[in-house]
Amino acid sequence: MRYSYQREIILDIVRSTKTHPTAEWIHNKAQKKIKAISLGTVYRNLGLLENLGKIQTVKDNNVVRYDCNIEPHNHLKCKICDTLIDIPVANEAMKKNVKSKYNFDVDDINITFIGTCSKHN
Amino acid sequence: MRYSYQREIILDIVRSTKTHPTAEWIHNKAQKKIKAISLGTVYRNLGLLENLGKIQTVKDNNVVRYDCNIEPHNHLKCKICDTLIDIPVANEAMKKNVKSKYNFDVDDINITFIGTCSKHN
DNA sequence: TAATAAATAGTAATCATTCCTAATAAATAA
DNA sequence: TTATTTATTAGGAATGATTACTATTTATTA
Ligand SMILES: [Mn+2]
Ligand SMILES: [Mn+2]
Ligand SMILES: [Zn+2]
Ligand SMILES: [Zn+2]
Numbered sequence: 001m002r003y004s005y006q007r008e009i010i011l012d013i014v015r016s017t018k019t020h021p022t023a024e025w026i027h028n029k030a031q032k033k034i035k036a037i038s039l040g041t042v043y044r045n046l047g048l049l050e051n052l053g054k055i056q057t058v059k060d061n062n063v064v065r066y067d068c069n070i071e072p073h074n075h076l077k078c079k080i081c082d083t084l085i086d087i088p089v090a091n092e093a094m095k096k097n098v099k100s101k102y103n104f105d106v107d108d109i110n111i112t113f114i115g116t117c118s119k120h121n
Numbered sequence: 122m123r124y125s126y127q128r129e130i131i132l133d134i135v136r137s138t139k140t141h142p143t144a145e146w147i148h149n150k151a152q153k154k155i156k157a158i159s160l161g162t163v164y165r166n167l168g169l170l171e172n173l174g175k176i177q178t179v180k181d182n183n184v185v186r187y188d189c190n191i192e193p194h195n196h197l198k199c200k201i202c203d204t205l206i207d208i209p210v211a212n213e214a215m216k217k218n219v220k221s222k223y224n225f226d227v228d229d230i231n232i233t234f235i236g237t238c239s240k241h242n
Numbered sequence: 243t244a245a246t247a248a249a250t251a252g253t254a255a256t257c258a259t260t261c262c263t264a265a266t267a268a269a270t271a272a
Numbered sequence: 273t274t275a276t277t278t279a280t281t282a283g284g285a286a287t288g289a290t291t292a293c294t295a296t297t298t299a300t301t302a
Contacts, residue, residue, distance in 0.1 A: 002268055002279050023259080038282045043259065045280095062183060062289085063258065076225045085223065094234075102206065103239035104197045110233045113215075118224035123248055123299055144290080159251045164290065166249095183258085184289070 007045045009033050014046075014055050020065035020075075020084045058084065059110075074110070078117035085117065128166045130154050135167075135176050141186035141196075141205045179205065180231075195231070199238035206238065 013029045014021065021029075027042045046066055049055045056067040058075065060082075069086055076085040095106040134150045135142065142150075148163045167187055170176045177188040179196065181203075190207055197206040216227040 004268080004280060006281075036282065038284090040260080040262095040283080041281055059180075059182070061180070076219065076223060076227075078225070079228070085225070087219070087223065098197065098208070098234050098236075102197060102208065103242075104199070104206070104234065104236055106197075106234045106236040107200070108235040110231070110235065112231045113219050113225065113227045114229040114231065115219075115225055115227040121224075125249060125299080127250075157251065159253095161252080161291080162250055 001048070004045070006030070006034060006037055006041050007048065009037075010042060010045045011049055011054060014049070014066050015068045018069070018086070020058055020060070020067050022063050022065055026066065060084065074112065076113045076115070076117065078120070079114055080116055080120050083117055083119075087113075122169070125166070127151070127155060127158055127162050128169065130158075131163060131166045132170055132175060135170070135187050136189045139190070139207070141179055141181070141188050143184050143186055147187065181205065195233065197234045197236070197238065199241070200235055201237055201241050204238055204240075208234075 009030050010026060013026050023039065023042050023046060026046070027037070027039050030037045030042060046055065046057075050057055050066075053070060056070050058065045058067050060077070065084065072089060072091075073086050074089045076087055077083070078085070089109065089111065091106075091109050094109060098104050098106050130151050131147060134147050144160065144163050144167060147167070148158070148160050151158045151163060167176070167178075171178055171187075174191060177191050179186045179188050181198070186205065193210060193212075194207050195210045197208055198204070199206070210230065210232065212227075212230050215230060219225050219227050
């Protein structure tokens with residue numbers, strides 16, 4: 001894979017925040033550094049960075065959010081401010097349970113707890 | 122809310138299957154009973170039926186699937202045949218754990234186990 | 243039966259994402 | 273360094289699921 005300044009900037013931006021930003025948010029930030037960067041370039045490079053294992057994606061409703069935390073983890077989603085909060089996950093027991101009960105081989109577990117975060121007490 | 126034959130047919134169709142169908146699939150089925158039924162009518166009535174608590178929705182990638190099982194439950198998703206399999210969920214312990222660790226009030230938990238179902242042994 | 247307004251059919255609009263293509267630029271060889 | 277090659281980009285069009293709009297139809301009530 002060839003070097004690209006656009007890709008470098010995009011990775012920097014994803015790594016600069018824990019807010020699980022969308023492609024559009026990343027595009028807006030990137031335009032401050034590269035005025036003519038296109039949204040297509042942002043999407044393409046986010047996809048490449050995901051394939052390289054340098055970032056993760058999180059599906060949130062009907063949008064994809066990007067995550068610089070590449071550890072396996074899950075999220076708390078606040079229905080008031082839409083924040084996604086990282087939480088660790090211990091899932092080996094769950095996987096074994098599902099395998100024995102349903103004969104279903106689990107590769108990945110998506111868990112989102114939806115509710116109200118501590119900001120809204 | 123006024124009676125509508127379209128709504129009756131749509132509810133019948135959702136209740137006729139455990140396959141978690143999409144709006145388009147439901148629309149195709151409905152057209153066999155009502156030739157001119159529109160996709161908009163299908164979407165509107167599915168929304169109404171969800172508000173009435175007669176059906177549930179499941180977000181699957183970038184499509185919404187409809188579910189006649191209105192018990193709280195979660196799903197196994199097979200990455201080979203895309204089947205969604207209902208599983209019961211015991212979540213009170215999880216909710217309490219998240220509340221004490223993160224001061225986050227959980228209303229709902231979405232869990233999807235992604236992997237390979239028993240058809241593909 | 244007539245009046246009222248909810249529901250519908252058909253179509254246009256929306257929005258996130260992907261696709262397409264001529265132009266640009268990174269990597270390599272001469 | 274300069275020329276060649278081809279990956280990458282910018283910009284715009286296309287896609288696909290869902291929602292919005294509106295004239296017409298139809299369930300309900302008087
Ligand atoms: Mn995260
Ligand atoms: Mn289900
Ligand atoms: Zn919040
Ligand atoms: Zn399967």
